[in-house]
Amino acid sequence: xxxxxxxxxxxxxxxxxxxxxxxxxxxxxxxxxxxxxxxxxxxxxxxxxxxxxxxxxxxxxxxxxxxxxxxxxxxxxxxxxxxxxxxxxxxxxxxxxxxxxxxxxxxxxxxxx
Numbered sequence: 326x327x328x329x330x331x332x333x334x335x336x337x338x339x340x341x342x343x344x345x346x347x348x349x350x351x352x353x354x355x356x357x358x359x360x361x362x363x364x365x366x367x368x369x370x371x372x373x374x375x376x377x378x379x380x381x382x383x384x385x386x387x388x389x390x391x392x393x394x395x396x397x398x399x400x401x402x403x404x405x406x407x408x409x410x411x412x413x414x415x416x417x418x419x420x421x422x423x424x425x426x427x428x429x430x431x432x433x434x435x436x437x438x
């Protein structure tokens with residue numbers, strides 16, 4: 326049974342940084358992604374990364390500010406978030422990409438203005 330546990334969220338001021346960690350158990354997958362969701366909206370892709378870590382994709386809203394990486398030995402995926410903006414406020418989740426496995430609880434990121 327695949328499980329995802331996200332951590333690292335919190336409250337930060339505009340311009341601040343956070344590093345999110347996703348611990349995946351139950352087997353590795355080639356593409357992993359970070360997603361986010363705000364109340365009343367669907368979950369959307371933030372970034373994804375291939376198994377080797379040399380192919381990444383970012384949604385335009387975060388390009389140049391966020392960096393996705395992974396540690397395959399630990400089956401972890403990270404999201405380094407810099408220059409945070411209030412629009413980045415959301416619950417952040419990780420999953421395979423495309424998302425085919427059970428979702429975790431997510432981690433709340435709140436950016437104050």
